[in-house]
Amino acid sequence: METKHIDGSVGIEKRTTTGQLASGTNLGNRYVVQEVIGVGGMGSVYRARDLHFPNVVKLVAVKEMINQAPDPLVRQTIVQNFEREANILATLSHPSIPRIYDYFTLENRSYLVLEFINGKDLETVLAQSEGFLPEEQVLAWGIELCDVIAFLHGHKPDPIIFRDMKPSNVMINQHNHIILVDFGIAKSFQVGQKGTMIGTEGYSPPEQYRGEANTQADIYALGATMHHLLTRRDPRLEAPFSFAERPVRKINPNVSIEIEAVINTALQYNASDRFKRIEDFKSALMSAGKKTGMLQHVAPVAPVIQAGGIKPIWTFQCEDEIRGSSMVYNGAVYTGCYDNNLYALNAATGEFIWKYAAEGGIVSRPAAYEDIVYFGSEDHRVHAVSARSGKVAWMYYTDDRVRSSPRVAEGHLFIGSDDKFLHAINLTTGRRAWTFDTGAEIRGTPFVINDLVFFGNEAGDFFALNFHGQIKWRYKAKRNITSSPWVQDNVAYFNSMDGYMYALDARTGFLLWRFRMDKPSIVSPIVNDGIIFTGSADGYIYAVEAKSAKEIWRYKTEHQVNGSPVIYRDALYCGSVDGNLYCLEYRTGRLRWKFATKGPITAAPLAYDDIIYVGSHDHYIYALLA
Amino acid sequence: MLKFFDKLRSLFNKKEPEKPALDNIVTAPLSDAQLQSIKALSAHRYEPMQLIATSAQSVGRQRELNEDSLFCLSTTIAGNTSNPPFGLYIIADGMGGHQYGEIASNTAIRVIAGYVLKKFHDSLFSLTGTPVEESLQEILQAATSEAQKAVLHEAPGSGTTVTAALIVGQQLTIAHVGDSRAYLIYNDQRMEAITRDHSLVRRLEELGQITAAEAAVHPQRNVLYRALGQGETLESDITTTPFPVGGYLLICTDGLWGVVSDNELRRILNEGPTMQRACQNMIAAANAAGGPDNISAVLVQLLG
Ligand SMILES: Nc1ncnc2c1ncn2[C@@H]1O[C@H](COP(=O)(O)OP(=O)(O)OP(=O)(O)O)[C@@H](O)[C@H]1O
Ligand SMILES: [Mg+2]
Numbered sequence: 051m052e053t054k055h056i057d058g059s060v061g062i063e064k065r066t067t068t069g070q071l072a073s074g075t076n077l078g079n080r081y082v083v084q085e086v087i088g089v090g091g092m093g094s095v096y097r098a099r100d101l102h103f104p105n106v107v108k109l110v111a112v113k114e115m116i117n118q119a120p121d122p123l124v125r126q127t128i129v130q131n132f133e134r135e136a137n138i139l140a141t142l143s144h145p146s147i148p149r150i151y152d153y154f155t156l157e158n159r160s161y162l163v164l165e166f167i168n169g170k171d172l173e174t175v176l177a178q179s180e181g182f183l184p185e186e187q188v189l190a191w192g193i194e195l196c197d198v199i200a201f202l203h204g205h206k207p208d209p210i211i212f213r214d215m216k217p218s219n220v221m222i223n224q225h226n227h228i229i230l231v232d233f234g235i236a237k238s239f240q241v242g243q244k245g246t247m248i249g250t251e252g253y254s255p256p257e258q259y260r261g262e263a264n265t266q267a268d269i270y271a272l273g274a275t276m277h278h279l280l281t282r283r284d285p286r287l288e289a290p291f292s293f294a295e296r297p298v299r300k301i302n303p304n305v306s307i308e309i310e311a312v313i314n315t316a317l318q319y320n321a322s323d324r325f326k327r328i329e330d331f332k333s334a335l336m337s338a339g340k341k342t343g344m345l346q347h348v349a350p351v352a353p354v355i356q357a358g359g360i361k362p363i364w365t366f367q368c369e370d371e372i373r374g375s376s377m378v379y380n381g382a383v384y385t386g387c388y389d390n391n392l393y394a395l396n397a398a399t400g401e402f403i404w405k406y407a408a409e410g411g412i413v414s415r416p417a418a419y420e421d422i423v424y425f426g427s428e429d430h431r432v433h434a435v436s437a438r439s440g441k442v443a444w445m446y447y448t449d450d451r452v453r454s455s456p457r458v459a460e461g462h463l464f465i466g467s468d469d470k471f472l473h474a475i476n477l478t479t480g481r482r483a484w485t486f487d488t489g490a491e492i493r494g495t496p497f498v499i500n501d502l503v504f505f506g507n508e509a510g511d512f513f514a515l516n517f518h519g520q521i522k523w524r525y526k527a528k529r530n531i532t533s534s535p536w537v538q539d540n541v542a543y544f545n546s547m548d549g550y551m552y553a554l555d556a557r558t559g560f561l562l563w564r565f566r567m568d569k570p571s572i573v574s575p576i577v578n579d580g581i582i583f584t585g586s587a588d589g590y591i592y593a594v595e596a597k598s599a600k601e602i603w604r605y606k607t608e609h610q611v612n613g614s615p616v617i618y619r620d621a622l623y624c625g626s627v628d629g630n631l632y633c634l635e636y637r638t639g640r641l642r643w644k645f646a647t648k649g650p651i652t653a654a655p656l657a658y659d660d661i662i663y664v665g666s667h668d669h670y671i672y673a674l675l676a
Numbered sequence: 677m678l679k680f681f682d683k684l685r686s687l688f689n690k691k692e693p694e695k696p697a698l699d700n701i702v703t704a705p706l707s708d709a710q711l712q713s714i715k716a717l718s719a720h721r722y723e724p725m726q727l728i729a730t731s732a733q734s735v736g737r738q739r740e741l742n743e744d745s746l747f748c749l750s751t752t753i754a755g756n757t758s759n760p761p762f763g764l765y766i767i768a769d770g771m772g773g774h775q776y777g778e779i780a781s782n783t784a785i786r787v788i789a790g791y792v793l794k795k796f797h798d799s800l801f802s803l804t805g806t807p808v809e810e811s812l813q814e815i816l817q818a819a820t821s822e823a824q825k826a827v828l829h830e831a832p833g834s835g836t837t838v839t840a841a842l843i844v845g846q847q848l849t850i851a852h853v854g855d856s857r858a859y860l861i862y863n864d865q866r867m868e869a870i871t872r873d874h875s876l877v878r879r880l881e882e883l884g885q886i887t888a889a890e891a892a893v894h895p896q897r898n899v900l901y902r903a904l905g906q907g908e909t910l911e912s913d914i915t916t917t918p919f920p921v922g923g924y925l926l927i928c929t930d931g932l933w934g935v936v937s938d939n940e941l942r943r944i945l946n947e948g949p950t951m952q953r954a955c956q957n958m959i960a961a962a963n964a965a966g967g968p969d970n971i972s973a974v975l976v977q978l979l980g
Contacts, residue, residue, distance in 0.1 A: 259885065259894075260885060288901070289879055289902075290876055290879045541847075557845050558844065558845040560844050560847065562811055562813060563812070563916065564814075597915040598914060598915045
């Protein structure tokens with residue numbers, strides 16, 4: 051097997067396959083080699099002095115190509131191809147193309163003698179610079195490259211396809227003009243490749259790998275070259291054709307939207323979606339440059355239905371802030387409020403059905419089972435009331451405020467309290483089955499699955515208990531776990547005030563991965579379609595791939611995100627302390643619409659039957675069409 | 677306590693539990709195949725839960741050097757205090773024209789194994805059972821970075837693929853770079869590659885430019901865009917997925933998957949007679965098909 055090295059940056063090792071010519075070597079009794087100025091795939095490039103001009107120092111570049119074909123007939127064909135192409139090149143006259151003076155073949159090496167360019171190739175320019183190259187500089191080079199490519203594409207009788215546009219094949223001369231140095235003339239010297247190799251060409255478009263290359267291939271490769279120059283990200287080290295995954299401004303936000311858009315067009319995956327002709331590429335670059343004045347930044351235009359475009363189906367006003375989520379059961383929506391009441395409203399119309407007054411605020415989400423609605427309150431109690439009438443069935447007393455939401459499973463109610471205990475309560479009798487002392491307040495909703503109860507507390511402990519109330523395992527996060535866990539496919543996910551989202555093996559408590567957010571989080575993660583959605587006090591809504599912990603997208607709201615998102619159909623709904631309810635496409639994080647309320651939204655919305663229910667600190671419950 | 681549990685059971689048996697009110701919790705129903713496999717499993721149970729593994733390797737028929745390396749370790753600790761099953765399985769396919777390929781792959785497996793085992797040493801062998809601090813993904817990430825550094829140092833200019841599987845309990849965490857592969861073979865006969873080749877043709881295929889058949893004969897089918905030992909930073913793919921109980925994990929180099937089809941591999945596995953034999957037979961099948969490259973495979977099963 052053989053390793054192919056990518057020119058320049060990647061190959062670590064020096065060329066060992068060829069002996070380079072020593073300085074002083076006299077080639078063909080005319081060119082005296084001075085030094086190696088470039089190393090390419092098929093041989094070296096030397097600076098040499100032409101002895102035909104004895105009275106002046108005339109420098110030339112000599113490009114050497116080593117013929118490695120073992121078969122003499124093949125060798126001969128290669129040399130013939132080389133000579134034919136050299137003849138074509140010799141006829142080209144353009145300020146951005148070096149002149150060809152001579153060519154000759156000595157044994158198994160062929161030589162091309164060309165104008166020496168006193169300057170640096172763009173790969174060297176990149177390597178020697180720090181930080182990003184100025185956008186207007188890259189733009190100016192890009193426009194010149196369009197000119198020379200247009201010249202080649204306009205060649206008669208046949209257009210010349212450059213095929214190998216990349217930074218190392220573009221030189222910048224003393225006057226800051228570009229010169230194309232490598233006409234792929236060496237390509238015919240490439241022998242069939244064997245064995246696994248590392249490094250793709252990086253700049254070439256997909257169709258070139260099917261053996262097709264037309265003028266559109268040069269457009270793509272120029273786009274790729276400009277992308278590399280603006281982002282410093284070498285495409286040979288990235289997954290091939292992955293430019294769309296790293297748009298210029300994601301890496302270098304200083305670049306204007308206009309230039310990014312032009313480069314995106316050039317880099318379109320399908321040749322037919324790119325600029326038709328290199329001239330179109332050039333004029334797009336020119337107008338982008340004129341429009342921006344080159345340094346100006348333009349705010350992104352939001353292609354969004356603005357607030358006001360969304361009208362609620364109904365609203366309902368309570369007497370205080372709504373901090374907890376709603377629940378739908380048998381056609382009614384149940385919502386707890388800081389005004390101490392639990393409200394039952396007609397889910398379709400918002401009509402008031404009944405309210406039940408606790409003796410303290412309600413900040414959690416109720417649960418329902420067999421016609422009874424269960425919820426905790428700041429009055430230290432867990433209340434069980436009839437779903438139909440709002441009459442109390444039983445009350446259960448804890449020793450402090452109950453801010454955790456109840457979970458119904460296997461005939462029991464599992465709920466935490468500020469009294470630091472997890473309570474397991476018999477659903478029918480309202481009696482305690484057992485309690486478990488965690489040593490700190492429990493504010494999240496327990497998650498029950500596979501005979502285990504999962505929850506965290508304010509000391510940063512996370513527990514898995516069995517149905518006997520015995521500890522199966524425990525994990526310690528660095529700070530409070532206010533967030534409720536979500537357990538799926540034997541992985542428990544939760545957030546912590548330490549700024550991490552955790553993924554633990556549900557059977558053993560082993561930490562599988564953790565995901566860093568910018569600030570603490572009390573938001574509960576939810577899992578859908580192998581993606582975890584969550585939010586944080588840093589203001590972002592996050593989408594993270596469950597198996598790899600890789601961020602898929604993040605969306606910035608204008609304030610903290612403290613309530614959990616929900617997924618309904620292809621959309622994600624999430625509130626923010628900025629007062630908005632956001633509707634995003636869940637696969638891309640793109641904003642569909644947002645709806646403004648007059649107070650922070652800290653509760654998770656509820657999606658049911660095409661309606662999104664959400665409460666706000668502005669005292670209102672809103673029902674919106676999903 | 678016990679009473680509570682009994683009560684639960686009786687409650688549970690009395691009738692189907694009513695679906696709790698809608699609060700956006702969704703559980704997907706099990707497929708028939710999943711139900712089948714659950715039934716099959718409860719037929720024989722293995723205690724303690726344990727990993728069994730076997731490996732096979734051959735230089736192939738057309739190469740003189742073996743540039744592949746593999747590593748296998750399965751641990752069972754059961755008794756008064758016990759650990760979840762722990763296993764580490766690594767395959768590396770080295771490349772580099774100047775005899776450095778085998779150094780690269782060998783360095784990679786040893787450095788990764790050494791790093792991971794050091795991290796787990798206390799959790800496995802100290803009497804207090806000190807928990808591991810970093811996440812499994814963080815440990816594998818760090819281990820591959822260490823290996824990257826070591827390969828750059830020991831075998832400059834070379835490179836190697838690495839597919840490393842760390843199993844703790846029923847969670848399978850994989851670090852992957854290059855074009856070796858990890859497959860899961862489920863009880864219901866499904867076979868699924870859970871790694872993605874970092875190769876040019878795979879990318880072209882994903883993007884619909886060429887078909888799988890074209891990829892198999894593409895002149896640049898051996899071009900990787902990512903390998904351990906190349907570039908300054910290494911981006912390996914790290915994922916965690918559940919290990920299919922009663923199913924198999926197969927890790928292999930392209931000397932196997934490039935030559936023997938998925939269907940054929942599955943058939944060989946089914947025809948056993950033991951998984952050890954099956955693993956050897958897979959390698960034999962690659963050799964029978966010409967053995968153009970080095971061949972390595974590791975086959976793992978989780979019994980429980
Ligand atoms: N005319 C020239 N004057 C000065 N330097 C040159 C000239 N031509 C080439 N070079 C230098 O040599 C390097 C390699 O040259 P070139 O790209 O022509 O060869 P190559 O990469 O081997 O060819 P190929 O890409 O076809 O394999 C260039 O990046 C540049 O730095
Ligand atoms: Mg070149």
